Amino acid sequence: MSERLVVIGGDAAGMAAASQARRLKGPGELEIVAFERGRFSSYSACGIPYWVGGDVGSLEELIARSPEEHRARDIDLRMRTEVTGIDLDRQRVRARDLESGEESWTGFDKLVIATGARPQRPPLPGIDAPGVHGVQTLGDGQALLDSLERAEGRRAVVVGAGYIGVEMAEALLGRGFEVTVLNRGEQPMATLDPDMGRLVHRAMDGLGITTVGSAEVTKILTGEDGRVRAVVTDDAEYPADVVVLGMGVEPETSLARAAGLPLGAYGGLLTDLSMRVRGYENVWAGGDCVEVLDLVSGRERHVPLGTHANKHGQVIGANVGGGYATFPGVVGTAVSKVCDLEIARTGLREKDARAVGLRYVTVTVESTSRAGYYPGAAPMTVKMLAERRTGRLLGVQIVGREGAGKRVDIAAVALTAGMTVDTMVSLDLGYAPPFSPVWDPVLVAARKAVAAVRAAG
Structure with a gap:
């Protein structure tokens, strides 16, 4: 049977x-x-x-x-x-x-x-009004597209600046909408440390996306037709013809x-x-x-x-089915983008390391995606955390242009293997001017982290 x-x-x-x-x-x-x-x-x-x-x-x-x-x-x-x-x-x-x-x-x-x-959907006045959308399912996506077509104006407000928030900001910008992102935190992308989130904030502003930090939404206003017309925070009101919720799940x-x-x-x-x-x-x-x-x-x-x-x-x-397999865990790797800005992270942020009692050093380096003399070389910033006593890699965050995001996979492998930053420096990564500088930006950060660990004793 x-x-x-x-x-x-x-x-x-x-x-x-x-x-x-x-x-x-x-x-x-x-x-x-x-x-x-x-x-x-x-x-x-x-x-x-x-x-x-x-x-x-x-x-x-x-x-x-x-x-x-x-x-x-x-x-x-x-x-x-x-x-x-x-x-x-x-x-x-x-x-x-x-x-x-x-x-x-x-x-x-x-x-x-x-x-x-x-999706997190707080019980705010007006949050269920026509024109307010979550984006969890395909049905949600179709409803949002229909709403964009019906919208009489071209003003969009995104509530939340995590992965979904920044990705939806890009999507709406591409649809020709004037986009405002309201974020509860001071900087977008709470999965990054604030100093790296500040780079994302600056880049989003440069793309024409208005990003407002420390903005706690209190209610959503509707017009006579019952449709959304504005989003209200503690200290301002933002006109909206469509609202997208990206407040996490x-x-x-x-x-x-x-x-x-x-x-x-x-x-x-x-x-x-x-x-x-x-x-x-x-x-x-x-x-x-x-x-x-x-x-x-x-x-x-x-x-x-x-x-x-x-x-x-x-x-x-x-x-x-009668076989055998296990899932050992994760190191917390994620990558995203907003227009041509790539955002990646893996491992622990500074506050994560503090929360579990780890003592650490941090380093931040500026580099490029290709050899500096090669056409198309784009800037990137790499931040690295290492355990203070052992030099064990704890986390990496990367913000940059084309070629930046997927470099986080180097760090993800190193984290999974429990590598130290000293060992990382010796990694035999591929090199040619169209793909990286002689020293890959992740390895430059690892070298600087080695020096920081030694300096910390």
């Missing part, structure tokens, strides 16, 4: 788990039922800003695998069906068909929770919480190395609804990225 795997969530982690489990076990051994409350499966939410901005031509280009393709592989994917409860004692889930309203129970032998994350774990599953400090599910929920033999979780181990700080954190979600799904599917 075959077992039944139930998957809650039809995007990256959930369907990667279902697909990998199906590769290892056929329909006669494992029945797979997946529930997705939305209209799309296995799509790239990370691509939404580029679709809105016109770099990606259509919604379909962001879909990796349709529901029909999953069903053709003997995965019973039920769209527009929301799981409303988990009964762990009886090993079953309750689901509601969002079209008909009908509810039913489905039993499971093994359960995968991949419920993702929800938090784990969507309401089902897990109600079922009594263990959650961490950030509200995400806690799992072991196999992505099995701690203390529950037949329950796994992955994607944006979990917390993961930070390999540099040694603490759990919430890192909602598609790369991790797909890896989680592969690990879960292997273990559910």
Whole structure:
């Protein structure tokens, strides 16, 4: 008699788990039922800003695998069906068909929770008005595009200056809108240290994006037609024909919480190395609804990225399907851009290092993406943190033009390997004038960090 795997969530982690489990076990051994409350499966939410901005031509280009393709592989994917409860004692889930309203129970032998994350949407007056948009799903992206076409004016306000905020600012600028970004922090990109965020602020201003720091939004005003007309902060009012919310996300774990599953400090599910929920033999979780181990700080954190979600799904599917795989953790690598400015980081910021009791040194270097004499050489700034006593690399942040962002991968590998900055200096990186100076900017920073560690004793 075959077992039944139930998957809650039809995007990256959930369907990667279902697909990998199906590769290892056929329909006669494992029945797979997946529930997705939305209209799309296995799509790239990370691509939404580029679709809105016109770099990606259509919604379909962001879909990796349709529901029909999953069903053709003997995965019973039920769209527009929301799981409303988990009964762990009886090993079953309750689901509601969002079209008909009908509810039913489905039993499971093994359960995968991949419920993702929800956008932070504070209960501000006017936040649900027409013209105010989040950008979490493909449906959100389509609604925003429709709103941009209907907007009578060309004034856009983005609330939040994290990854989504700056990417949406670029998209709206490309659509011909006058863009204002309102940020609660003093500088954009809170994933960077403030001195590096200041570089992003300066570059965004240079691109024609008005970036306002220390701006706490208090309400959204609407016109006589009920549509958004302005965003209000503690000390100013900003006219708006469309508003995009980029205030970050938090784990969507309401089902897990109600079922009594263990959650961490950030509200995400806690799992072991196999992505099995701690203390529950037949329950796994992955994607944006979990917390993961930070390999540099040694603490759990919430890192909602598609790369991790797909890896989680592969690990879960292997273990559910009778194989073996683990997800050891992350170093916190991320890269983004706003127009031609590239922004990257990995490892710890200064405040992260202080929070876990690490003593450190920092260095910042200015360099170029290519040999200085080669056409197209663009400036970049690299900041590096190293542990004061040992010289262990703790983190790297990079802000620059073309060729800057992906250099962070050098540091990501070094962090994963636990390298010191002294060892990094000897890395045999590729060199030719069209690609880098003789000393790559990351290695220049490593050399300077070695000197700083020695000077600190």
